Amino acid sequence: MNLSILDLLSGWGVSFMLVLTRVSAMIYAFPFFGSPAIATRVRILITLVISFMLLPMVGVQGLGFDWNLGRLALGIGRELAVGLIIGFGTRFMFEAFSLAGTFAGRQMGFAIAELVDPVTSAPQSMVGQFWALVAILLFLAVDGHHFLIRLLVQNFQIVPLNTGVLQPASGQMLITGSTEMFRLALKLAAPAIILTLMVDVGVGFLSRAMPRLQVFFVALPLKLVVGVFALIVSLQLFQALFSTVYNEFQEYVVTLLATMRG
Numbered sequence: 001m002n003l004s005i006l007d008l009l010s011g012w013g014v015s016f017m018l019v020l021t022r023v024s025a026m027i028y029a030f031p032f033f034g035s036p037a038i039a040t041r042v043r044i045l046i047t048l049v050i051s052f053m054l055l056p057m058v059g060v061q062g063l064g065f066d067w068n069l070g071r072l073a074l075g076i077g078r079e080l081a082v083g084l085i086i087g088f089g090t091r092f093m094f095e096a097f098s099l100a101g102t103f104a105g106r107q108m109g110f111a112i113a114e115l116v117d118p119v120t121s122a123p124q125s126m127v128g129q130f131w132a133l134v135a136i137l138l139f140l141a142v143d144g145h146h147f148l149i150r151l152l153v154q155n156f157q158i159v160p161l162n163t164g165v166l167q168p169a170s171g172q173m174l175i176t177g178s179t180e181m182f183r184l185a186l187k188l189a190a191p192a193i194i195l196t197l198m199v200d201v202g203v204g205f206l207s208r209a210m211p212r213l214q215v216f217f218v219a220l221p222l223k224l225v226v227g228v229f230a231l232i233v234s235l236q237l238f239q240a241l242f243s244t245v246y247n248e249f250q251e252y253v254v255t256l257l258a259t260m261r262g
Contacts, residue, residue, distance in 0.1 A: 012055070014072065018161050019058055020051040021076050022083040023152060029087020030148055031094045032136055050152060058156050075162050082164035082260055085174070086155055089256045090148065092177040093249045094135050099181065100188035101131030107189075107196045108227030109220050127231065131188070134235065138242045147250060151257075158257050169259040177252060184245065188238075192230035196223045 024047050027033045033043070105125030139145070203219045 014075070015058060015161065016051065016055055017072070018075055018079045019054055019156075020047065022079040022155075022161075023047055023051050023054065025080050025083025026087040026152060026155070029084055029091065031091055031139070032145075033148065054153065054156065057153070058161050078162065078164050081166060082155075082159060085166075085170060085260065086151070086253070086257060089174070089177060089253050090151075090249075092181045092252075093184075093245060094132060094139075096181040096184040097135035097188065098128045098132040099185035101125060101128030103185060103189040104131075104192035104227065104231065107193050107223075109223055134238060135242075138238065139246070142243065142246055144246065151253065155257055158254075159260050164260045167259055170256065173252070173256045173259055177256070180248075180252075188234065188241075191234050192227050195226045195230045199223050199226050 027043060027047050027050075032038075033046070102125045105127030108127070110125045110127060199219065199222050203215055203222065206218075207213050207215050
């Protein structure tokens with residue numbers, strides 16, 4: 001079959017649009033690459049550069065040259081779904097740290113001092129934002145950003161262009177990721193929650209023994225001091241725990257990606 005230059009240009013153009021769609025969706029959903037703290041123009045530039053770099057590797061094989069508007073829209077929708085699922089799959093670990101901080105912060109009495117998270121535009125405790133920042137710093141320390149960059153390349157090798165299929169296994173993996181996120185969050189927040197609950201119980205007994213005791217003036221500062229101590233102890237354990245969590249995170253993302261292979 002002899003292909004004209006116009007056919008080749010059309011094939012490469014379609015390939016670039018599909019690559020750009022998947023890469024854009026992934027970067028939008030990635031933990032810190034998609035943060036509003038990064039200027040929109042910078043994110044657009046990063047997306048275009050990565051897409052151009054990946055285009056020769058992806059090529060036009062298997063795409064065909066008989067594209068029409070309906071087929072192109074379907075292909076773009078498919079790549080958008082694949083990119084978003086991969087991107088959001090990488091967020092579970094970071095959301096677990098943020099959620100753990102929120103649990104601990106509210107138990108410590110920081111519910112009245114919640115801030116608006118610029119990433120989710122939702123109220124979040126100061127402890128939650130702090131733990132999310134710690135998770136990002138640990139992620140960078142173990143070269144996790146290199147894993148995300150490799151993922152941008154390897155995902156096209158595991159799920160070639162225009163072949164991604166949303167299967168029940170993909171939904172099951174997302175449910176599993178959500179479950180593990182809450183499990184990890186409770187595990188991380190457990191020391192602070194348990195100690196502050198013990199303070200509540202102790203102050204309750206004191207109030208029964210000393211009816212004139214000003215419970216609120218005693219309980220809140222005491223819970224704050226005990227909670228901060230628990231957070232300091234927890235931070236010492238984060239580094240050892242993070243290596244295990246990071247390895248599980250890598251395996252989870254690769255498995256999630258494999259479930260969409262057509």
